[in-house]
Amino acid sequence: MSGLSIRRAKRGDLAALIAIFAADDVGGHGDTLHPAALPSYQKAFEELADSPDECLYVAEQDGEVVGTFQLGFRYSLPDRGALKATLEAVQVRPAERGQGIGGKLVRFAIAEARRKGAHSLSLTSNNARRDAHRFYERLGFQNTHRGYKLFLD
Numbered sequence: 001m002s003g004l005s006i007r008r009a010k011r012g013d014l015a016a017l018i019a020i021f022a023a024d025d026v027g028g029h030g031d032t033l034h035p036a037a038l039p040s041y042q043k044a045f046e047e048l049a050d051s052p053d054e055c056l057y058v059a060e061q062d063g064e065v066v067g068t069f070q071l072g073f074r075y076s077l078p079d080r081g082a083l084k085a086t087l088e089a090v091q092v093r094p095a096e097r098g099q100g101i102g103g104k105l106v107r108f109a110i111a112e113a114r115r116k117g118a119h120s121l122s123l124t125s126n127n128a129r130r131d132a133h134r135f136y137e138r139l140g141f142q143n144t145h146r147g148y149k150l151f152l153d
Contacts (some may be wrong), residue, residue: 011059
């Protein structure tokens with residue numbers, strides 16, 4: 001895994017990111033490589049790029065995007081107004097899974113959340129991702145809450 005770097009995503013990374021998300025058959029997000037979906041991805045990327053509170057990162061190895069995650073920050077009045085971080089969309093390209101890239105991504109996110117002074121770092125994980133649950137627990141995350149989702153469209 002020599003030469004792995006983690007950096008903020010650039011517009012030129014979008015095709016590789018879409019391919020990583022489309023290869024995920026567990027998430028159920030409906031990500032696709034179909035050209036008709038590209039404007040939606042482009043709009044979301046621009047919103048993320050312009051947000052002071054959200055950041056999309058990529059893991060790059062040998063000039064190729066092999067992983068990604070999104071890190072967001074918000075203040076919350078409970079916990080005495082603490083800054084809280086949220087980790088989302090941790091994904092590694094299927095061919096590179098099992099090489100420690102995901103661990104490096106999450107440890108980078110933890111360090112970044114600490115650097116910015118966050119009180120906590122939260123994430124949710126699909127119930128079907130049992131391997132991911134063990135992965136996060138090995139990295140120190142605790143299963144403290146139960147999550148719910150209401151689909152609005």
